[in-house]
Amino acid sequence: MTFLHFINCVGLASAPYFITYKYAGLADYNVFWKYIQTVFLYLFVQFCKMMVLATFFPDMDDSKFNVLIITVDLGDLIGLYIAMTQIAGKCEIKYLVAGVGWASAELIMTKFFPLWNGARGSEFDWKYIQMSLDSNITLIQYISTALLIYLYSRNDTTRFTKIITFLIALCCYRPLIADILIHTVGLGSWSLILCKAVFTAFIGLISLSLFYQTGSSYLKSSR
Numbered sequence: 001m002t003f004l005h006f007i008n009c010v011g012l013a014s015a016p017y018f019i020t021y022k023y024a025g026l027a028d029y030n031v032f033w034k035y036i037q038t039v040f041l042y043l044f045v046q047f048c049k050m051m052v053l054a055t056f057f058p059d060m061d062d063s064k065f066n067v068l069i070i071t072v073d074l075g076d077l078i079g080l081y082i083a084m085t086q087i088a089g090k091c092e093i094k095y096l097v098a099g100v101g102w103a104s105a106e107l108i109m110t111k112f113f114p115l116w117n118g119a120r121g122s123e124f125d126w127k128y129i130q131m132s133l134d135s136n137i138t139l140i141q142y143i144s145t146a147l148l149i150y151l152y153s154r155n156d157t158t159r160f161t162k163i164i165t166f167l168i169a170l171c172c173y174r175p176l177i178a179d180i181l182i183h184t185v186g187l188g189s190w191s192l193i194l195c196k197a198v199f200t201a202f203i204g205l206i207s208l209s210l211f212y213q214t215g216s217s218y219l220k221s222s223r
Helices: 002-023 032-056 062-072 074-085 091-118 126-153 155-172 174-184 189-222
Strands: none
Touching (some): 002 091, 032 074, 062 074, 074 091, 074 126, 074 155, 091 126, 126 155, 126 189, 155 174, 155 189, 174 189
């Protein structure tokens, strides 16, 4: 039964990634190698972030260290941008491959091993279901972040630069916002998952709205 619980958690966590890759058109463009390259780029960026923290900020208390970790997470934005520059093809393919690849790498590195060690335990625990649901939210978050970075890098979106920059900052500092809510409001685990889902959906919908608003002008200028 415990192994079945592990399989259920892994299925819940990974199924949206497979569905996105399969039915968002990525499988039709033969971008699997670019997808793998994005995963390795994620690992390289995380290594660089750890080196920066260990080299320049070795002695910090927990509160300052958490802020520094989130600030260093700006490296993920650079990594996503580099990933998209290495992908040829339609704009939808660029940000989808970068977002799904980045989220997949984080799923493997931060969710799979805790699930392997914990979900196969002797007792059922809801926290592993919550961990799986959180990975689904992370997928949407990274796709939205990649889309925002793509929009920011375009020359025809200067009128939306401020709002795009603000949304990118919200994406980057989302863990800090979550910590503030936990300590000030006292959110429980399920409430936190709900807040993350609402927050990520809000960012994603605005990102899509900006994309469609700028898409028509982009197509006209490219003709």
